[in-house]
Amino acid sequence: MHWPQCNGRPIALFLDFDGTLADLAAQPQDVRIEPGLVELLGRLHEQLDGALAIVTGRPVDDIDHFLAPLRLPVAGIHGAQGRQPDGRRWQLAAPALAPVEAAARALQAEHPGLQLERKAVALALHYRHAPEAADACRQRLAELVAAQPGLELLHGKCVFEVKPAGVHKGHAIERFLAERPFAGREPAFAGDDLTDEAGFETVLRLGGQACKVGEGPSCAPRRLAGPAELHQALAQWSRHLAGRTEGSAA
Known part of the structure; x- marks a missing residue:
């Protein structure tokens, strides 16, 4: 093609x-x-x-x-x-990601296959090696993003990413x-x-x-x-x- x-x-x-x-x-x-x-x-x-x-x-x-x-x-x-x-x-200026990171690390403790990737102004939680944790990750991260102005949750291939909104x-x-x-x-x-x-x-x-x-x-x-x-x-x-x-x- x-x-x-x-x-x-x-x-x-x-x-x-x-x-x-x-x-x-x-x-x-x-x-x-x-x-x-x-x-x-x-x-x-x-x-x-x-x-x-x-x-x-x-x-x-x-x-x-x-x-x-x-x-x-x-x-x-x-x-x-x-x-x-x-x-x-x-x-862009880094948003307030500390509560999200704390929640992601708690999820990691429950599901050791999760991988947390901390970027300069965003955070990614990969669940390729813990597919059973996808729903729990989505729900917890969505709750935190909804409570924190300026953040947005993005769903990619086996990953949830929290980044600056917009x-x-x-x-x-x-x-x-x-x-x-x-x-x-x-x-x-x-x-x-x-x-x-x-x-x-x-x-x-x-x-x-x-x-x-x-x-x-x-x-x-x-x-x-x-x-x-x-x-x-x-x-x-x-x-x-x-x-x-x-x-x-x-």
């Missing part, structure tokens, strides 16, 4: 990380980067004149670690922090599109999770392209089976861009 499609306007490419560029792993730190992916992203970044960004639930520093030595524009923690193409960084990947994409080199381009976003739906809705509203990676319901009109198929599509697109550049030069 050809994705993104070239419809006349130059593309601004936005990519989720876990489950999209990289297969999900049992532990977040165990994600494996396929050979050639960093080089492919670097080549596309150059071919798009810098209009390629990672839009992820992970912190920016995680992405820099996995994609080293490449340093792309990144929106981390769903847009609560990020780095612009010129290196400028942003980060922060989502759609806003992060719009933030990039407001500045060069993204401004004026057609946005294209690929993601795999419920947390990516806000990004899909945003790019579709702006006349762009949305691609769901993997299974599950989605508003995205395009679909790829998994990260390997996305890599193939991006490599094919990169070859197309290279050929078009050579044709123009000729």
